[in-house]
Amino acid sequence: MLKNGANGCINLDLMRCLCAIAVSLGLTVSVVAQEAVKNDALWPERERLEHFLRKAKITDRKKIGTGITNPEKVTLEMDGIVMNAIYKKVDKKHDSWRNEVAAYQLDKLLGLGMVPPTVKRSIRGRKGCLQLWVTGTVMNEYEESFPDMDAWHQQVSVMWLFDDLIANIDRHLNNAMVSPGKRLMLIDNSKTFRIQKTLLNDLNGVGTGTHARFWGVEYDADRERYDTHYPPELIERLRTISKDDIKKALKKFVWGRNRGLVSDRLELILARIDSMGQAAYRRETAPPLGPPRSAH
Numbered sequence: 593m594l595k596n597g598a599n600g601c602i603n604l605d606l607m608r609c610l611c612a613i614a615v616s617l618g619l620t621v622s623v624v625a626q627e628a629v630k631n632d633a634l635w636p637e638r639e640r641l642e643h644f645l646r647k648a649k650i651t652d653r654k655k656i657g658t659g660i661t662n663p664e665k666v667t668l669e670m671d672g673i674v675m676n677a678i679y680k681k682v683d684k685k686h687d688s689w690r691n692e693v694a695a696y697q698l699d700k701l702l703g704l705g706m707v708p709p710t711v712k713r714s715i716r717g718r719k720g721c722l723q724l725w726v727t728g729t730v731m732n733e734y735e736e737s738f739p740d741m742d743a744w745h746q747q748v749s750v751m752w753l754f755d756d757l758i759a760n761i762d763r764h765l766n767n768a769m770v771s772p773g774k775r776l777m778l779i780d781n782s783k784t785f786r787i788q789k790t791l792l793n794d795l796n797g798v799g800t801g802t803h804a805r806f807w808g809v810e811y812d813a814d815r816e817r818y819d820t821h822y823p824p825e826l827i828e829r830l831r832t833i834s835k836d837d838i839k840k841a842l843k844k845f846v847w848g849r850n851r852g853l854v855s856d857r858l859e860l861i862l863a864r865i866d867s868m869g870q871a872a873y874r875r876e877t878a879p880p881l882g883p884p885r886s887a888h
């Protein structure tokens with residue numbers, strides 16, 4: 593089912609589109625294709641992508657040349673399918689590839705689909721992680737407008753909430769990307785899971801120019817609080833996940849107090865959401881959570 597695009601990447605949009613056309617014409621589509629259409633909100637290719645990242649042969653490695661952790665862009669190949677990934681091996685106390693995998697695991701637990709698939713992988717004996725290379729534009733270079741600003745604001749709200757949960761001190765405009773389908777993708781989650789007892793964003797973005805730019809405001813002299821709001825199913829999920837769920841998701845990558853504090857911050861987040869009342873759910877027709885429509 594994974595199609596090899598012109599740039600050597602899969603094109604999920606194309607796959608879904610072909611399946612939808614086939615179904616509407618009454619044609620038989622394979623079970624895999626039907627599943628993919630039905631489970632749209634959960635990044636249906638996740639497991640296959642994770643498997644690919646773990647097992648595919650590495651055919652090329654290049655230093656990216658930007659950023660401070662010296663990541664590399666690698667090319668992977670398996671069964672005639674070629675994809676790219678970013679490889680990180682940095683492993684310091686406050687900056688580690690382990691946090692990248694942990695952030696992905698937590699994104700999965702919450703059903704967000706905002707962190708691209710990321711797995712542990714050693715290359716030539718050096719431990720690190722591989723994250724799927726996605727197309728899109730880093731926010732810093734994004735110049736288009738958003739056709740549905742409210743939907744965009746909801747994604748930014750979720751990003752600030754997620755960053756509060758994982759104690760991310762590094763969500764600047766080069767560490768978030770906009771997919772061709774206008775989905776917000778959260779890359780570079782290595783500086784996270786700190787000993788942080790408070791919510792760094794207080795579920796909002798007040799304070800810096802970076803936050804205003806995320807909200808679509810060029811300059812915010814008054815540093816207003818923004819009107820953040822969340823998909824109801826996310827709030828529900830946050831209320832139901834247990835300490836144990838968090839422990840299971842993070843156990844191989846984050847330890848001790850750093851891990852325990854994730855549950856503490858979740859409690860703070862829920863208290864803030866409660867204090868917002870109905871405003872937390874303001875958007876009536878919330879866009880589904882899930883991956884960028886074009887994850888290639």
Ligand SMILES: Nc1ncnc2c1ncn2[C@@H]1O[C@H](COP(=O)(O)OP(=O)(O)O)[C@@H](O)[C@H]1O
Pocket residue numbers: 656658659660661662663678708723724725726727730766767779780781782
């Ligand atoms: N998964 C990804 N898909 C596409 N581009 C990426 C991805 N991850 C990182 N990049 C690009 O590489 C740059 C550097 O990667 P980043 O993870 O931010 O490293 P650093 O920790 O060194 O800042 C990013 O700003 C972005 O342009």
Ligand SMILES: [Mg+2]
Pocket residue numbers: 659660766767780
């Ligand atoms: Mg970065």
